[in-house]
Amino acid sequence: xxxxxxxxxxxxxxxxxxxxxxxxxxxxxxxxxxxxxxxxxxxxxxxxxxxxxxxxxxxxxxxxxxxxxxxxxxxxxxxxxxxxxxxxxxxxxxxxxxxxxxxxxxxxxxxxxxxxxxxxxxxxxxxxxxxxxxxxxxxxxxxxxxxxxxxxxxxxxxxxxxxxxxxxxxxxxxxxxxxxxxxxxxxxxxxxxxxxxxxxxxxxxxxxxxxxxxxxxxxxxxxxxxxxxxxxxxxxxxxxxxxxxxxxxxxxxxxxxxxxxxxxxxxxxxxxxxxxxxxxxxxxxxxxxxxxxxxxxxxxxxxxxxxxxxxxxxxxxxxxxxxxxxxxxxxxxxxxxxxxxxxxxxxxxxxxxxxxxxxxxxxxxxxxxxxxxxxxxxxxxxxxxxxxxxxxxxxxxxxxxxxxxxxxxxxxxxxxxxxxxxxxxxxxxxxxxxxxxxxxxxxxxxxxxxxxxxxxxxxxxxxxxxxxxxxxxxxxxxxxxxxxxxxxxxxxxxxxxxxxxxxxxxxxxxxxxxxxxxxxxxxxxxxxxxxxxxxxxxxxxxxxxxxxxxxxxxxxxxxxxxxxxxxxxxxxxxxxxxxxxxxxxxxxxxxxxxxxxxxxxxxxxxxxxxxx
Amino acid sequence: xxxxxxxxxxxxxxxxxxxxxxxxxxxxxxxxxxxxxxxxxxxxxxxxx
Numbered sequence: 001x002x003x004x005x006x007x008x009x010x011x012x013x014x015x016x017x018x019x020x021x022x023x024x025x026x027x028x029x030x031x032x033x034x035x036x037x038x039x040x041x042x043x044x045x046x047x048x049x050x051x052x053x054x055x056x057x058x059x060x061x062x063x064x065x066x067x068x069x070x071x072x073x074x075x076x077x078x079x080x081x082x083x084x085x086x087x088x089x090x091x092x093x094x095x096x097x098x099x100x101x102x103x104x105x106x107x108x109x110x111x112x113x114x115x116x117x118x119x120x121x122x123x124x125x126x127x128x129x130x131x132x133x134x135x136x137x138x139x140x141x142x143x144x145x146x147x148x149x150x151x152x153x154x155x156x157x158x159x160x161x162x163x164x165x166x167x168x169x170x171x172x173x174x175x176x177x178x179x180x181x182x183x184x185x186x187x188x189x190x191x192x193x194x195x196x197x198x199x200x201x202x203x204x205x206x207x208x209x210x211x212x213x214x215x216x217x218x219x220x221x222x223x224x225x226x227x228x229x230x231x232x233x234x235x236x237x238x239x240x241x242x243x244x245x246x247x248x249x250x251x252x253x254x255x256x257x258x259x260x261x262x263x264x265x266x267x268x269x270x271x272x273x274x275x276x277x278x279x280x281x282x283x284x285x286x287x288x289x290x291x292x293x294x295x296x297x298x299x300x301x302x303x304x305x306x307x308x309x310x311x312x313x314x315x316x317x318x319x320x321x322x323x324x325x326x327x328x329x330x331x332x333x334x335x336x337x338x339x340x341x342x343x344x345x346x347x348x349x350x351x352x353x354x355x356x357x358x359x360x361x362x363x364x365x366x367x368x369x370x371x372x373x374x375x376x377x378x379x380x381x382x383x384x385x386x387x388x389x390x391x392x393x394x395x396x397x398x399x400x401x402x403x404x405x406x407x408x409x410x411x412x413x414x415x416x417x418x419x420x421x422x423x424x425x426x427x428x429x430x431x432x433x434x435x436x437x438x439x440x441x442x443x444x445x446x447x448x449x450x451x452x453x454x455x456x457x458x459x460x461x462x463x464x465x466x467x468x469x470x471x472x473x474x475x476x477x478x479x480x481x482x483x484x485x486x487x488x489x490x491x492x493x494x495x496x497x498x499x500x501x502x503x504x505x506x507x508x509x510x511x512x513x514x515x516x517x518x519x520x521x522x523x524x525x526x527x528x529x530x531x532x533x534x535x536x537x538x539x540x541x542x543x544x545x546x547x548x549x550x551x552x553x554x555x556x557x558x559x560x561x562x563x564x565x566x567x568x569x570x571x572x573x574x575x576x577x578x579x580x581x582x583x584x585x586x587x588x589x590x591x592x593x594x595x596x597x598x599x600x601x602x603x604x605x606x607x608x609x610x611x612x
Numbered sequence: 613x614x615x616x617x618x619x620x621x622x623x624x625x626x627x628x629x630x631x632x633x634x635x636x637x638x639x640x641x642x643x644x645x646x647x648x649x650x651x652x653x654x655x656x657x658x659x660x661x
Contacts, residue, residue, distance in 0.1 A: 071619065071622045072626075075622075078631055081633075096638065096642070098641070100639065100642040101642075107614075107615070107618070108615065504659075
C-alpha cells in the first residue's frame with residue numbers, strides 16, 4: 001500500500017490530506033484545530049489527525065508532497081523586485097528576511113517539523129514539491145467523475161501562474177497554458193475586496209454576497225482602465241492602478257481617484273450604495289472573463305466536461321453563470337477549491353503523475369461528499385458533553401430526526417453536528433446551523449443573533465436532490481454548494497412597484513419568495529443538493545421536514561460565529577451553542593435544549609474571535 | 613550543502629543564472645546581519661554603512 005501525505009501551508013489555509021493507494025482517506029484544515037481562521041502555520045494538528053485517522057505513523061508514509069515550489073516562488077519575488085526597483089523596497093525589505101531565514105530552506109524546515117510527529121522519521125528524500133496550480137488542477141480533475149475534462153484553475157497567485165488551463169485524460173494531466181503574475185483575476189477581485197473594506201483572502205465572498213444589492217455601474221470604467229480583456233478571456237491588468245507588486249496594500253491613489261473615494265475603513269465607514277455598485281461591477285467583470293475563457297476553451301479543445309479549482313472557483317455566482325450558459329455539458333468543482341485543497345491535489349498529483357498509477361472513473365466523484373475530517377462516536381460525544389456539564393437526552397435515530405424536524409418547523413435555530421467534518425470552506429450538513437427557510441425573520445435573526453455577522457449576508461439552502469428542480473432553476477447535482485441558481489419563478493413573490501424602488505439593504509425586508517430566508521435580493525440561492533447516499537442522516541432530516549411542511553428545503557449555514565473557524569469537536573460545538581442564541585444542539589444522537597442548560601455555562605462568545 | 617546543490621539545479625533548469633549574484637549578495641548581507649546581532653562582527657558592519 002502506498003501512503004502519500006499532502007501538505008499545504010505558509011500562505012493561508014494550511015491543510016493536510018492523506019491518500020492510500022490513490023484513495024482519499026482523510027483531509028482537514030489546520031484552522032479547525034488551532035481555532036485561528038485561515039491559519040497559515042505548519043499544519044501540525046491537521047497532519048496528526050490524518051495520520052491517526054489512517055492509523056499510520058509518519059515513518060510509514062511513503063511520500064510527502066508539499067503543494068508548491070518555494071524556489072520558483074522566490075524566483076518570482078526576486079524578478080518582480082528587480083523589474084520594479086527602486087519601487088517596492090518596503091515590500092522587499094519585509095519579505096526577504098523570512099525568505100532568507102526559513103522559506104528558502106523549506107525542505108529542511110519541513111523535515112525538522114515533520115520529525116516532531118515521529119522520531120523514527122529520518123528520510124528527507126521522501127519530501128517532494130508539486131506546483132501550486134498543478135496541485136489545484138489535480139485536486140479538480142483526479143477526484144472528478146470524468147475520464148476526460150478541461151481543467152481551469154484561477155486564484156490570486158501561486159509561483160508564477162494565476163490562471164491555468166490543463167487537459168486531464170484518464171491518469172494524465174497536462175498544463176496547456178497559463179496567465180502569469182501580476183495579471184491575476186483573483187488579485188483583481190481581492191483588490192476590490194480591499195477597496196470595499198473587507199479582509200483580503202477571506203472577505204471575497206462577502207463582496208460576492210453584496211453584489212446583488214448594487215448595479216454594475218462601473219463595468220465600463222473597470223474595463224477601460226484597470227483590465228484589458230481579450231476575446232478568449234485572457235487579460236492584462238494595468239499595473240498603474242495597483243499596489244500589490246511593490247507596496248503593502250492592494251490598490252493605489254490612482255485607483256482611488258478613478259472611483260472617486262478612498263478605500264472603506266470597516267471600523268468607521270458604513271457600507272453604502274457606492275460599495276454595492278462597486279461589488280456588482282467587479283462581480284460582473286469576473287463573470288464575463290470566466291464565461292469568455294470557458295467559451296474559448298470549449299471551442300479550442302472540444303471536450304464537454306469542465307473541472308474547476310483555485311480560489312476563483314469558490315465564486316459560486318460565476319460558476320452558476322457558466323452552467324446557465326450551457327457551455328459545457330458537465331461541470332465539477334473541487335469543494336476545497338482554495339489553497340487547503342492544494343494538499344489533496346499535491347498527494348493525488350504524485351500518485352497519478354509521478355507514480356503513473358491507473359485511474360478508475362466512477363459515476364460519482366471520489367470526495368466522499370467532502371466528509372473527510374474528524375469523527376466522534378456517540379460514546380465519545382456523551383463523555384465530552386458530561387464533562388462540559390451539558391444537559392442532554394439520547395435519542396434513537398428515528399426519534400432524533402423527528403424531534404429535530406419538528407423543532408425546525410417551529411422556527412428554532414439548530415446546531416447540527418453529525419458524522420465527519422467537511423473538508424473545504426462550506427458546511428454541508430456535518431457541522432451546520434439549520435433553520436426554517438419559510439420564516440421571513442430567519443435570515444435577520446440568524447445573522448444578528450446567532451452568527452453575529454453583517455445583516456446583508458445571504459444564507460444557503462440544502463434541498464433534496466429529487467426536488468431541486470421543483471424549487472430552483474437547476475437540475476444538476478450541486479453537492480458542495482458551489483452553484484448559484486434562481487428560485488423557480490412560481491415560488492417567487494414579485495415585488496410591487498413601491499418595493500422595486502427600495503435600494504440596497506432595504507430590499508432585504510421584503511418577503512421575496514416562499515423560502516425568503518434563502519432567497520437573495522436578486523432571487524438567487526447558493527444551492528446544496530442532498531442525496532441519500534452521501535449523507536443519509538441529513539437527507540432523512542430534510543425529508544422529515546418536507547413531510548411536516550411540504551418544503552424539501554432547509555437553511556444551512558456553517559456552524560460558527562463571525563471570525564470563528566467552523567466547529568470541529570463536540571466541545572467547540574457546545575461552546576458555540578452556549579455563546580449564541582441557538583435553540584438546540586443535535587450532536588450525534590444527543591439532543592440539547594438551550595433552556596435546560598446551566599446559565600452559568602453561558603459565555604460572551606463574540607469577543608473570542610477577531611472579526612473578519 | 614544539499615540546498616546549494618538543489619538551488620544550482622533549479623537555476624540550471626530555469627536558466628536563470630543572472631539571479632545568482634543577487635542571491636549571493638542577499639545571503640552575504642543576510643548572514644552579516646544575523647552575525648552582527650551582539651557579536652564581534654558588529655563594528656565591521658558599522659564601518660561599511
